[in-house]
Amino acid sequence: MVTRQDRGSRGRLGDPRGRHGGSGLVPGEDAPGGVVPGAVVLPLASAGAVPSAVRSAGVRSTEDCPCGSGMVYGSCCEPVLDGGAAATAEALVRSRFTAFVVGDEDHLFRTWHPRTRPEGPYCHPGTQWTSLTIGEVAGGGPRDDTGVVELVARYRTGDGRGGVVADTLRERSRLVRRGGRWVYYDGEVR
Ligand SMILES: [Zn+2]
Numbered sequence: 806m807v808t809r810q811d812r813g814s815r816g817r818l819g820d821p822r823g824r825h826g827g828s829g830l831v832p833g834e835d836a837p838g839g840v841v842p843g844a845v846v847l848p849l850a851s852a853g854a855v856p857s858a859v860r861s862a863g864v865r866s867t868e869d870c871p872c873g874s875g876m877v878y879g880s881c882c883e884p885v886l887d888g889g890a891a892a893t894a895e896a897l898v899r900s901r902f903t904a905f906v907v908g909d910e911d912h913l914f915r916t917w918h919p920r921t922r923p924e925g926p927y928c929h930p931g932t933q934w935t936s937l938t939i940g941e942v943a944g945g946g947p948r949d950d951t952g953v954v955e956l957v958a959r960y961r962t963g964d965g966r967g968g969v970v971a972d973t974l975r976e977r978s979r980l981v982r983r984g985g986r987w988v989y990y991d992g993e994v995r
Contacts, residue, residue, distance in 0.1 A: 959972070
């Protein structure tokens with residue numbers, strides 16, 4: 806198990822290729838371990854060798870939500886992935902994490918501001934998102950138009966040599982309300 810730290814780059818549960826910063830939750834594609842500091846792509850995917858199928862299968866409505874809220878999927882992220890509006894910026898961040906877990910490309914596309922949204926696909930078959938922890942949240946409430954959500958997302962991805970490494974993405978995601986709905990704008994990887 807190797808743990809790397811991303812510093813200084815912009816994160817993004819969002820950009821798989823590291824072209825923009827932000828939690829595109831994109832893992833790097835060039836570094837041996839799959840993560841390029843500074844280019845930060847969080848890993849739902851990875852470089853080269855993809856260890857067998859890490860892609861998550863479907864989650865049942867009665868199972869714990871992948872976002873770690875403690876609620877069941879059907880009462881948490883599922884309605885948002887199904888097209889419902891996220892009530893808060895945090896809820897949107899949670900739903901996007903869950904989308905990475907279950908491989909919901911449509912949701913990731915739809916909830917990414919068109920100005921910063923890279924081309925998909927956003928999920929990488931070799932990266933498995935394992936847990937999400939939400940830190941400080943500023944704004945992002947029902948009466949706000951912008952919000953910042955700090956998150957720590959853990960994942961496993963291929964190391965490019967046939968193995969799997971665990972890593973962590975720490976990001977301050979910026980969300981904005983667009984057309985009444987929260988969307989991911991960009992993120993700063995810490
Ligand atoms: Zn959830």
